[in-house]
Amino acid sequence: MPGLGDATRGRILYGGDYNPEQWPEETWHEDVRLMRQAGVTTVTLGVFSWARIEPRPGERDFGWLDRVMDLMHEAGIGVVLATPTASPPPWMGHLHPDTLPRDEEGRTEWWGGRQHFSHSSATYRRYAAAITEDLAARYAGHPALTLWHINNEYCTYDWGDEAAARFRDWLRARHETLDALNAAWGTAFWSQGYGDWAEVMPPRHPHYLKNPTQVLDFKRFTSDMLLECYTAERDIVRRHTPHLPVTTNFMPLWAGQDAWRWAEEEDVVSVDLYPDPRDPFGAQEGALVQDMTRSQARGPWMLMEQAAGAVNWRGVNHPKPRGLNRLWSLQAVARGADAVCYFQWRQSRQGAEKFHSGMVSHAGERGRTYQEVTRLGADLARISPHVAGTHGTAGVAVLHDWNSWWAGDQEARPSHEVDHPGMLRAWHRALWQAHLTTDFAHPEHDLSGYPLVVVPQLYLLTDAAVDNLLAYVRGGGTLVCGFLTGVADEDDRVRPGGMDARLRDLFGIRTLHEWWPLDAGETVACEGFRGALWSEELEADGTADATTPYRGGELDGLPAVLRKGRAWYVSTLPEPGALRDLLTRIAADAGVRPVLDGLPDQVEAVRRGDLLFLLNHGREPVAVDLPGPHHDLLTGTDVTGRVTLERHGAAVLRP
Amino acid sequence: MPGLGDATRGRILYGGDYNPEQWPEETWHEDVRLMRQAGVTTVTLGVFSWARIEPRPGERDFGWLDRVMDLMHEAGIGVVLATPTASPPPWMGHLHPDTLPRDEEGRTEWWGGRQHFSHSSATYRRYAAAITEDLAARYAGHPALTLWHINNEYCTYDWGDEAAARFRDWLRARHETLDALNAAWGTAFWSQGYGDWAEVMPPRHPHYLKNPTQVLDFKRFTSDMLLECYTAERDIVRRHTPHLPVTTNFMPLWAGQDAWRWAEEEDVVSVDLYPDPRDPFGAQEGALVQDMTRSQARGPWMLMEQAAGAVNWRGVNHPKPRGLNRLWSLQAVARGADAVCYFQWRQSRQGAEKFHSGMVSHAGERGRTYQEVTRLGADLARISPHVAGTHGTAGVAVLHDWNSWWAGDQEARPSHEVDHPGMLRAWHRALWQAHLTTDFAHPEHDLSGYPLVVVPQLYLLTDAAVDNLLAYVRGGGTLVCGFLTGVADEDDRVRPGGMDARLRDLFGIRTLHEWWPLDAGETVACEGFRGALWSEELEADGTADATTPYRGGELDGLPAVLRKGRAWYVSTLPEPGALRDLLTRIAADAGVRPVLDGLPDQVEAVRRGDLLFLLNHGREPVAVDLPGPHHDLLTGTDVTGRVTLERHGAAVLRP
């Protein structure tokens, strides 16, 4: 199968979404000049171009795209070609209202924005296949083409009637019989027993709480329907260009797609990444997404979209201060990206995203944004040969599963203060601050290569996942589990005792009497630290090797943290420093060391291949002590003993 | 007519909702063992069992219920049998979309939750009557059956077309002529005059503010339609079992039902009660609901549902700390409950309420929850013979009326900081903190038995209610009225002068110039205390015996509190301590004493029959001085002089 290497050909791709249809042709030539000047090597064409290519049903206008493709080829710039199916032309909704999604309250999602297509609409899928077929046929042999990009940020739901029919098909395939569905959904409660498949519906607006397993299956269904849309188009382009890789771009840590499953269907895993420049933990947000994307890709991956400056969809949209775009781009490379791309090349003058920055901002060539983009292009060109295609290594795996997220996110639950991504972020942050490089893994993946496995929270664990965790510990691995893990089975059935019995045994827990969720802002005292969000009334079974107790309050003396051999259970969220220190100690015991010792807090260190990336997230310069002499690929200078990083500066060091 | 005594037969009922259809039959036998061990004497069956009993339209499957009924009978456990009509099976909405309610914006409430039935649907009512008929016929002679439970927490609205037709019927019955309706609704304003009954609609989503009397009548209509649903089923079961009492469970202090009217149609008044264990005034919330329910029942009542631990529908759901379930249960008994029941017996593993606690929690028999449930069962068995069927007495009546609540809650009103239940709570709290036992009463009830009547706020007062209050004071009663009382008549017509003229005269008010509502968090200085929420620019007529003035600000020197004979008017909400002290003084003048003198703040004292209940709401032990020797029924020991209550402890003392 083709992969990212077939597109990169040994160099880091650099570029972005290019929407020449928004500009007069004279601007295209100016664009090429500026692209070359900035070191751009790749552009993504065709996203949202459907109405241009098919202005009326069945018509085709490829002429303009031919010209752009040729222009790119002449300029030596590779093309990522997108199928335009994320935004059907107005005629589609007008002629075929069945292609428009309905929300859970029955409201239509109209054209006039984007992504107003029903994943379940046969009509939509037919049109999408046809345009994909013609696009692939036309450009299969074009020399500029390097990678296919299917659709864009798949993210639609549909509660309408055609989706309902597809949902029933999907449920039949999953549960086979109505009896099995009734059992899985627990329909004996609240008189929800289904006597006929025709009665089964998407979870539409009810009088009171929805059935949570119905909602869970609807989320699975939605991810699968979108995936069907993807694979249908992928299979078409693959037929035309079996030698070229195919991707679709994920939104970072987004609830709608089970990206573990999706990644298996992609030749290249790509993601869009937009941390807030004003978020004090923006760099860690980036690291998390990068680690997860790399883990899904099992190697180099593609940063399909980032912003050169501000985005347009926050309440207040801050620009990137000088140096930040470069720093965060190098961070992506450090964490495995072989492509650094933007939405978009040239900032729009019109439309809903005209206040989203571009590589060429409204200020144009003279603007700071483009100047910094150009500097970064030169940097990437310099380090590219040493980096592209190389892998990093991580001693820690953090477990994440969309099914668990979906199930845990139900309406009526112990605490709305606790959420899956929040727990992922909190635990990843502790590891990131401890300079421990992390992969992400699915709970049923082979974990044996990792000395340490961390489970921030997996509310839902399949039997196979429980087996896997137990086998991992039996095999010598060290496991740290946060609270609310192993509560439910695959159908969101609470396991007897409120937590899987084998897991309780693993940690030395006899009885989980009660959960004691904490209010927003409340903390609970434990021996040596304070916990937030959660606490538990646990009764140990006497087999644990050590416990850290709660202190004071209703849980005084009960275990907050249990350790039994290499298995740890943490029944609260320790304050950040305490969690970092706890994980540092456990990691050390498991033989996992930080990337570098003695690093200043503001410096991130990552190894990729034989290179050491140092990233200064601070606004002040900082000096870092190095273990021996290195060569800095960015400056071309040798450094020994210590290296000084400017504000938002970076070093890419070869030993 | 049968009553609660026919179900209790002299002992306090103890048990809860039992949903065996969620569990395999082997669990049923385990359940019986645990029930007997816990002292359970009653279970409620059949709530939400419609789809199980009638899996397809017209079919019946009673076999499983026969077996459960028999099993309960063999175990000596009485059965409260519910009609299953609160949650129609999926086939009903599928085959009969006319049974689904529409909200005010036209959105359908779909099946997949519960209570997705239109109270106005003839189809729904026909099916409900049929299943009720068959259920009653089948179990009329079953020896386990002790009480009928109709539906569950009636609480649905419907703005749809069939409801619109029923609304018109209801309005015809109320107003007789269109002219009368136009007059009552004040349709001369904003060009709303109706020329044909067909034009009259439920108050659907408008461009701007709704007609408040239309909304008021719609709330009355909704309560009446739900009541029709109830009485239709009640009459069916009563025909089969004239000797057995009938109830339906209220939600506590819920806006949707005029419970004064409903209670008249019930043989047993029952309520569901779920104070937040973390609410510092949770115990007072309980006392309020218990006082109101007892007043509606005019004697012993049934606590149909409470939680043994956490609920599942708050943002953060806290468990009950050790002892709290027992304490709050004994509080209900102290305030007149002859039945202490839970939702539900065994905590669900599936569905929307699986995180709502049960008497048997996910932790099972070993869990703290079940252990405490068992202790309470023994306590209740011990005090039961001395308590069941006895009455308490209260010297204070607090007036409450749903019509006033409904009318006062209109969109465009003087202040959204002021709300009816908030005022009830604030005034009841002051009385509760003063250890003054309170009944609730409707403003048209005979009040002559109460030395003191308190009106926190009755925005709407009928002419008859005003007559009643005046007669009460003339008859020697002491009346304390909060602000915004007597503003509107039965049709929400503002009375001339902004407050009923006879009431103004009663208090010595010449002119109510202006209301001065306060902003959130704002207070106003009065002589000796600060007031919140409200103040008034009042001009006294010189006949008042005493006034307490405002101090400073725009109202400096104007009367904040007026007293004229035994009639008091309080034009602000005094801070809690001031209101407590004021009511204590007025009560003393009226000859109403606290239950005990010198009680610590954290201790609640209630008399029922000849028993004195002492309840320690504090987390620390506390000693209470007693007036003479007593026998503590809970411990079986004699106490003299003083009794010490453990943390969350209680004593049930016989002199």
Added chain:
Amino acid sequence: MPGLGDATRGRILYGGDYNPEQWPEETWHEDVRLMRQAGVTTVTLGVFSWARIEPRPGERDFGWLDRVMDLMHEAGIGVVLATPTASPPPWMGHLHPDTLPRDEEGRTEWWGGRQHFSHSSATYRRYAAAITEDLAARYAGHPALTLWHINNEYCTYDWGDEAAARFRDWLRARHETLDALNAAWGTAFWSQGYGDWAEVMPPRHPHYLKNPTQVLDFKRFTSDMLLECYTAERDIVRRHTPHLPVTTNFMPLWAGQDAWRWAEEEDVVSVDLYPDPRDPFGAQEGALVQDMTRSQARGPWMLMEQAAGAVNWRGVNHPKPRGLNRLWSLQAVARGADAVCYFQWRQSRQGAEKFHSGMVSHAGERGRTYQEVTRLGADLARISPHVAGTHGTAGVAVLHDWNSWWAGDQEARPSHEVDHPGMLRAWHRALWQAHLTTDFAHPEHDLSGYPLVVVPQLYLLTDAAVDNLLAYVRGGGTLVCGFLTGVADEDDRVRPGGMDARLRDLFGIRTLHEWWPLDAGETVACEGFRGALWSEELEADGTADATTPYRGGELDGLPAVLRKGRAWYVSTLPEPGALRDLLTRIAADAGVRPVLDGLPDQVEAVRRGDLLFLLNHGREPVAVDLPGPHHDLLTGTDVTGRVTLERHGAAVLRP
């Protein structure tokens, strides 16, 4: 053309909305007595009387209105007669559902409130024309009639199908071709290209962000449709009474109508004004609306509605403290009003606005409200001959344009903390606090009469507007521009460089690198003051005469304020005192002086004709030094040297 003078006939009109249909006829006579006692000279009849006049389709009942008109005439009270078309009778929606608007999510706006008419409905317009025709024919010759009032507070939107058809007509008229529409809307982005007019829709609920130019055109369309409704009725009444002026009442600073365009179609400009009595800047809010209305009227205008006390639509509705109604009414006169009117004469007892105050409150004749209304009536009678018809003068014009407001208010924009009316208020406040009298003007108006022009923010500027500003400065004018000005062209296309190039040149800006919007509550240090809401990364071109730099942070040393000749650019919002001082200095340089020097902060001074109004907004008395002897028309006394104003007091001084 007739004007306000034809209605006032040399005296200030005093009165309010009168809705006798809400009251029995005996009350009408009481009303007349109280009106005369209060000095009322005018009432507005017929607003919301449609159902009364046309109780069934095509019927007419004018008898009651005849009697009221006659009664008014006998009492010497003039009548402003309203067409009743703001609230169709229930029969209309019932018989003609096509007259009901749909919101952007497809929900119907039902009758039961008011303004439930679609501006695009041919049926509605037909009925509205018919009732207007008959009303005008009947009362054309009535001696009481002085002014026509069309509809009331036009403010409805409609996303329904008939509106969609009208929107397409409107777009055809504006853009002529689909190509032009596609170009204007930038439909090349997101695949929104329209191939057929039938595909074009109002901006209905999309999956993601709407097209901002589609939204902008929809707002223009809405304003124009409403204007069509207005002019259709105006033309009818004008045909019957060419000698009488016509108005419709604006809501103050409301987004829905381009009041510059509307004012051109009115003989009298009138407005409704409801500052919050508790708003510390309520008086300035009043001044702003009054200045804007006077500018739209180009002379005397009509205060159609204000509240004598509280309104009913805020969360907490505060009454007016003693004196405030009089003070704010005199302020309106000072700023050009020749009519001081209220909603409404007698406070309603029923309906959605019964808690909105009236000139006669619920407390009636004895109430403070009516007493103060009566005092004011006498005051107005006293000053009326000296004031009515006179004009004020302003040295400063503040520019405002609805198109810019509409465009700037788009969903995805740099900062949601920044909004057009907020900027207007902040800049007007600084001028008001500096005692500089201001007009408002449209950016394409002739500005040459103003020494100083202030642009708080004009995000959208047409080419003609830019021309106008440049010509103004070239002609010797002084221009001060706030940030986010000149960003977009008429179709919301961002101008190259992010700000019009000629404007950049005017201020000496080479490159606008980035906008740096600030978070809520955040400030940025500048030389000598702190700025809020916004900052900019600007590169000066070296031609500016002076700049004030940012200090510290990312923008350290870059220009915050630039001055080049008489053109100033302010790239942040200076803190209030700094903005006031800056504008005072610039005004002084431009030869514009405060109304009086040395005024206390709490005193507002305004000149109208040869009169000087002094208004004490403070709660304490204050003394004001006067330039020479004056005669106070309110007290009839001569004052020299200084005058003392009571709390909320006023003086109207003739030199």
